[in-house]
Amino acid sequence: MVDSVMTDTACYSDLVLPVAQWFEFEDITGGGQTNFYTGFNEKAIEPLHESKTDSDIARLIAEKMGLGEYFTETDAEILDDAMLSSETCQKLGLSYASLKESKLVPQRTGVKIAFEGAKFTTPSGRMEFYVEKPVAFSNYGQDIDVERERLPRFFPPGEAWPENEKYEKYPLTLMTSRTKYQVHGQWFSVRNLRELDPDPTFRINPADARARGVEDGAWAEVFNDRGHCVAKCIYSEAVRPGSVVYMKNWAAKYFKAGSWAEVLSLEFDPVTVNHCFMDALVDVRPWSQED
Secondary structure, X not given: OEEOOOOHHHHOOOOOEEEOOHHHOXXXXXXXXXXXXXXXXXXXXXXXXXXXXXXXXXXXXXXHOOOHHHOOOOHHHHHHHHHHOOHHHHHHOOOHHHHHHHOEEEOOOOOOOOOHHHOOOOOXXXXXXXXOOOOOOOOOOOOOOHHHHOOOOOOOOOOOOOOOHHHOOOOEEEEEEOOOOOEOOEOOXXXXXXXXXXXXXXXXXXXXXXXXXXXOOOXXXXXXXXXXXXXXXXXXXXXOOOEEEEEOOOOHHHOOOEOHHHHOOOOEEOOOOEEOOOOXXXXXXXXXXXX
């Protein structure tokens, strides 16, 4: 695989190639739910050390495999082809050369009003409470219960629910929270940030922690039948009794043992193709192992 840092995924790989960061190559940015601009990402510096761009890595591998003749386009030509085939760029009249000059172009002007004029993106054009032909959000050939999906309805959590027999053995619901020191999994290896936020933690109501003999600031083990995770315990009255809240996206190497991935459920919904990180039962106990 290719990566710019040694992530948990990279640690599973037999071969890791150092890829350049986004400030080391030119690219086109834009899109998404909150970004309504198409921008040109300028290269600030040349790729450091032995790192190379994805395209350079592909070209070099192809050359060694005797397939170099099929990978002759430059990065600029690849980006230009991508923009020419983009419906958004076509509407805006953008090309690689024009965007490189203008740097940033709004994808739309004015105010967008969702469902303006009572126009919906459903097959009938109306707001539909009953779905005639339910389909999966991302279809990879999975089976779905069509009748179940025709109408909105309540589904109890798959695991973190009082009626689950596991609730007596693992009475705490594990939930996740974001940290201000990382963006998803990015920046986990930045030394300055690790000085401010050196250890993975979880928050728990003091009453739940004391009942289990777990002290504030001590390393403790969060566990269930699937695995365990050892992180620092933080008392918090803001956490509802019966809950454990962990800060997401820590790399496995920072834990005393295990990781949050070990205790999470592998179940996901086949229609939304979504995994629920709040649907896991655990318990907590003091960590008595040596470092």
